[in-house]
Every structure is written in structure tokens, then in C-alpha cells.
Amino acid sequence: MRKYWDNPGNVDAGVLARAGGAMPSRVVIGNIQITPATVLAPMAGVTDTVFRRFIRNLGGCGLIMTEFTSADGVLRAKDQKAKRYLHFYEDEHPISAQLFGSDPRVMAEAARMVENLGFDLVDLNLGCPAKKVVKCNGGSGLLRDLPAIGKIFEAVRAAIKIPFTVKFRAGWDDENIICVELAKMAEDCGLCAVALHARTREQGYSGQARWEWIAAVKQAVKIPVIGNGDIRTPADACAIVAQTGCDAVMIGRTAPANPWIFRQIEQYNAWLTSDRAASDTLVRPASTAVPYDEPSEADRYQMIRTYFAMLIQEELPDAVGKMKQFASWFTHGVPGGAGLRKAIYESKSAPEILARVEQFFEEKLCGADALVREF
Secondary structure, eight states: OOOOOOTTTTTOOOHHHHHHOOOHHHHTTTTTSSSSEEOOOOHHHHHHOOOHHHHHHHHHBBBOOOOEEEEEHHHHHTTTTHHHTOOOOOGOSSSSEEEEOOOHHHHHHHHHHHHHHHHEEEEEEEEOOOOHHTTHHHGGEEEEEEEEHHHHHHHHHHHSSSSSSEEEEEEESSOOBBBHHHHHHHHHTSSEEEEESOOOOOTOOOOOOOOHHHHHHHHHHHOOOESSSOOHHHHHHHHHHHOOOOEEEEEEEEEHHHHHHHHHHHHHHHHHHHHHHSSSSSOOOOOOOSOOOOOOOOHHHHHHHHHHHHHHHTTTTTHHHHHHHHHHHHHOOOOHHHHHHHHHHHHOOOOHHHHHHHHHHHHHHHHHHHHHHHH
16 A cells, blocks of 8 residues: 655654644534543444543543444344443543444434433544445445435434534545545534544555645534544644644544553643743754653553453453453563563463463562662
């Protein structure tokens, strides 16, 4: 897959400051204030209630979203998976429920049920590229049928009072880029915000996001625009704002690998804003340490132990599988992490996995303490 766009995430802080690249302090979607203007993207198999609360507790994330949930499943009383996806706690507010489907009547009724459950917002998924979703004309499959999308917009908007938003891709492929047209239609139908993942369905998650598509959408509508795609560092978050003028940023795949990303963005933005006030030129040597907290091994240990303990407490049926899934992300960059991952993958139960994690980090941390004392 050829790369279309080189995102300047390593742009100099002075350039960001002069370009007005500091993150917005907040974004208002309908009657809901999102502070700060950062959003945890909905991710299948990732953004369950445990991960959402885990991110919320680390700080810096303004809005969290559920895993994308089938509207048909919401209406089926016995669909336990949909019920689990839509389970949330009071400390998760503000929270948005993301739905997918192709039948306007079903989508409207599912949105009404979501509103009654107490969610703050409802979001329509027009971005999922998975074949099993697309073949049912859900997710990004609907990008080939704008009139059908319009009917869903109108039906859902008429059914609920809470803010209604949409997350979508730029189009089916490079020959069918419809993001500006879709965003205008969303605004005309009364939606409160749009979020664009600046890739096509054909790209999947390969190549690089084309942020200029986000800029085009921002210029075309007056409702808030949320930028998504290739935001891996705090500098990326500020760079996408500087280049597109978007009102908020949405982060997906970076969050499981670096759950601190939202807090780091908040810290980086505070530094950038203060330095902008102090100097119009703002020169920062490349060798200077980054102006946000980097997690230590002790921090990473506490993070893994906390998340795994939350999974066990929640008694999720797939807790063991989730621990093994997240182990590869959470131990990235940890010296000796391959050995820990192997021990986790070979474990048979959740308590055994947690014990392996505790043993691994306690040995490392105790060893480091011993070296310090000896020195």
C-alpha cells in the first residue's frame, strides 16, 4: 500500500505554537461539554467497560465510547453480547454508545433504547472495514449508498433527544471520496458532530491517514469535527489540530499500547500553551526531554496489575483471553517482556496470569533497588 501523506508528528514545538496547534480546551457536542477535547475511539474487543474506566482513571480523556454494537442485537432481548457491550458505570460519563446497522427503523429503535439506558450520546458507525460487517451493509459498507445513510440520519435524529454523531471514513476507495458530502448531509440532518478517520475502506488500517480530508470537512461544516488517524504522540495530536483546524482528536490503536497518551497530550498541551504565552518564537532544543511524563517500569507494573485486577473483578467471560491480548501491548518496550508474554500465554487462569505479572515485575524492581543500595 503506497503512503499518501507524511504526518508531521515530529513538528517543532515552535512551529506548532505559531500555527495555533495547541489542543482546544474543550468541545461542545449538542448539550454535552467534552473536557478536554480528546476522545477514546470505539474499538471492537478493546473498549469494554473495564478498559474505558481504566482510561478514565488515568486522566486526560474527555469522552469515552463503547465497542461498536449491532442495532439488531440491541433489539434482541436475548442478545447477551449487546447487553455486555452497553453495560457502563456512572463514573464513565460522558459516554457515547456506538451502533451499526443498515435498517433506519431498527437503528432508530436501538438509539431510543440506548438513550433510555442513560448514555450521553449516540454514534453511528460508518467506518468499520471488517468484511463480515460490510457484507451486511453495515459500517463502511454504507459509504457506497449515501441516500441510505440519509434515511438512517433522519430516523435516528427524530427518535432521540440526546446528541447524535457519526464516525466515518473518507470513502470506499480513492475513486469514491465522499467525506465532505457526507459531513454536509449529517449537518443538514441535525447531527451534532462528525468524526473522520482519514482513510478509505480499501486502505483498512494500512498506509497513512490523509489529514487534508479532515481539513476539507472542517471547512465544509459548522458542527464540531473530530480528527482521527495516526495520532501516536502528543505532538501528533497538536499537529492534526494545527493542520486541519479540527475541534477535537480521537485516538484508537495508540491507546492500548500507551494508555497514558491522553494524559500526556494534556501535559504537552499545557506546556505548549504556557510557552506560547511566554514567547512568540519558542525554540526548544531537540535534545531536551519531552514535556510530559514517560511511564517508568514501576508505573507500567502498576498499570498492568490494575487493569488485570479490574478484569478479574468484573468477572468477564473472556478475561483470560483479554489478558493475553493486552499483554503484547502493555509489555511493549519492557526489557525481558518477551519472557513475561510467554509466561502469560502459557497460563491457564486469570489469577495465574496476575501472579506471573507480579512475580516478573517484583523481581525486576527489587533487583533495581538492590543495585541502588549497593552503589
